[in-house]
Amino acid sequence: MDPVAAGQKTNGLDAYWMPFTANRQFKENPRMIVGAEGMYFKTSDGRDLLDGIAGLWCCNAGHNRPRIVKAIQKQASELDYAPAFQMGHPKQFELASRLAALMPGELNRIFFTNSGSEAVETALKMAIAYHRLRGEGHRTRLIGREKGYHGVNFGGMSVGGMPANRKMFGSLVSGVDHLRHTHGIEENRYSKGIPSHGDRLADDLERLCDLHDGSTIAAVIVEPLAGSAGVILPPEGYLQRLRKICDKHGILLIFDEVITGFGRLGTPFAVNKFGVEPDMVTAAKALTNGVIPMGAVFVQDKIHDAFMQGPENMVEFFHGYTYSGNPMACAAALGTLDTYEEEGLLTRAAELSDYWQQAVHSLKGLPHVIDLRNLGLIAGIELDPFPGAPTKRAFDVFLKAYEAGLLIRTTGDTIALSPPLIIEKSQIDFAFETLTTIIKNLE
Numbered sequence: 001m002d003p004v005a006a007g008q009k010t011n012g013l014d015a016y017w018m019p020f021t022a023n024r025q026f027k028e029n030p031r032m033i034v035g036a037e038g039m040y041f042k043t044s045d046g047r048d049l050l051d052g053i054a055g056l057w058c059c060n061a062g063h064n065r066p067r068i069v070k071a072i073q074k075q076a077s078e079l080d081y082a083p084a085f086q087m088g089h090p091k092q093f094e095l096a097s098r099l100a101a102l103m104p105g106e107l108n109r110i111f112f113t114n115s116g117s118e119a120v121e122t123a124l125k126m127a128i129a130y131h132r133l134r135g136e137g138h139r140t141r142l143i144g145r146e147k148g149y150h151g152v153n154f155g156g157m158s159v160g161g162m163p164a165n166r167k168m169f170g171s172l173v174s175g176v177d178h179l180r181h182t183h184g185i186e187e188n189r190y191s192k193g194i195p196s197h198g199d200r201l202a203d204d205l206e207r208l209c210d211l212h213d214g215s216t217i218a219a220v221i222v223e224p225l226a227g228s229a230g231v232i233l234p235p236e237g238y239l240q241r242l243r244k245i246c247d248k249h250g251i252l253l254i255f256d257e258v259i260t261g262f263g264r265l266g267t268p269f270a271v272n273k274f275g276v277e278p279d280m281v282t283a284a285k286a287l288t289n290g291v292i293p294m295g296a297v298f299v300q301d302k303i304h305d306a307f308m309q310g311p312e313n314m315v316e317f318f319h320g321y322t323y324s325g326n327p328m329a330c331a332a333a334l335g336t337l338d339t340y341e342e343e344g345l346l347t348r349a350a351e352l353s354d355y356w357q358q359a360v361h362s363l364k365g366l367p368h369v370i371d372l373r374n375l376g377l378i379a380g381i382e383l384d385p386f387p388g389a390p391t392k393r394a395f396d397v398f399l400k401a402y403e404a405g406l407l408i409r410t411t412g413d414t415i416a417l418s419p420p421l422i423i424e425k426s427q428i429d430f431a432f433e434t435l436t437t438i439i440k441n442l443e
């Protein structure tokens with residue numbers, strides 16, 4: 001190959017096809033991160049960038065935390081990999097026990113995956129298989145919710161409700177239906193914390209039970225708070241109502257806590273925050289502080305126990321991943337849990353949430369801001385879309401914030417903020433002052 005072409009191939013930006021990215025726009029004007037410490041990223045042009053989104057809702061303890069770094073270094077030199085099937089290593093069991101102790105109620109059994117998407121696929125498969133084991137093999141339907149996000153694999157995409165994530169990929173998994181979303185901006189505009197209107201939207205599950213017959217439905221999966229579609233909160237009483245309807249019809253309830261898990265709402269999980277116990281919980285991201293890919297499904301004892309029948313030499317659940325409970329991931333997760341515990345991070349968002357709420361709602365009245373939403377250390381800032389160019393206005397804010405030293409995330413025309421839980425008040429001030437200046441000067 002000609003050396004110039006070879007150089008382009010090895011040093012250029014062409015080869016890497018970036019996920020969920022405007023590849024051509026990025027490669028015209030790359031934004032490279034080369035380091036991270038605490039609340040900040042370091043860019044390739046030598047600037048500090050305040051991390052307003054905990055990486056991707058995952059670095060809840062901030063960056064480059066010593067406990068986690070040491071745990072990984074030690075693990076790499078002791079045991080790099082152990083076969084995931086028919087063999088174990090001690091850290092898998094230690095981690096599962098610690099996670100079970102963190103979760104309330106009967107959610108005591110933990111299945112490891114490598115991502116949130118895989119945790120969702122695992123939970124959906126468990127739900128269908130569980131009913132079959134109990135002699136209810138007719139329960140095969142899965143119910144998601146409009147605007148839901150449950151990752152990118154076929155099951156998660158099918159129960160998910162974001163049109164752009166679905167429309168290119170054919171007819172998806174059959175037998176899936178969707179509840180109406182809870183994005184009630186007309187009734188709940190500028191709500192502080194949990195919105196008061198809309199708990200009756202949970203009754204939409206009764207409509208689906210009428211349509212399909214409740215006895216055909218295996219599980220309902222929802223995010224307690226939907227992040228990816230633009231920070232959509234559950235109305236007061238909504239999740240409780242959903243739980244009751246599931247119970248009435250024998251349907252399993254799955255909470256997808258991939259972003260709400262590990263302290264984001266001021267409690268260890270949304271399960272604690274809302275006092276509603278689902279039958280399964282999916283988690284990932286902040287489980288390892290985002291450092292090594294890992295996901296988990298928390299499963300109620302009754303579901304696990306239904307599988308533990310039949311001959312003892314037989315595999316009970318024909319499902320798993322080469323990297324389920326990988327030693328490096330387990331070490332990272334244990335170092336992460338130690339950090340959360342030592343620094344009280346699983347409840348720190350509760351201490352900061354009043355200050356955070358005030359800061360979020362200080363944007364009320366700025367041009368183009370049409371709604372503000374907050375809970376724990378999460379904010380959604382919804383902007384009026386640019387005429388004829390949806391998503392452009394929020395993305396302009398993203399680019400300007402990046403230049404000004406603040407990393408935010410946008411979805412549609414909503415700006416989402418979810419900083420590491422170690423954030424200081426002065427850093428909250430910086431984030432919202434920066435956004436105020438940018439939004440005031442928008443086209």
Ligand SMILES: Cc1ncc(COP(=O)(O)O)c(C=O)c1O
Nearest residue numbers: 115116117149150151256258259
């Ligand atoms: C609620 C929810 N579920 C699932 C996922 C998918 O997780 P992953 O990207 O680790 O596959 C995400 C990712 O953002 C999420 O927010």
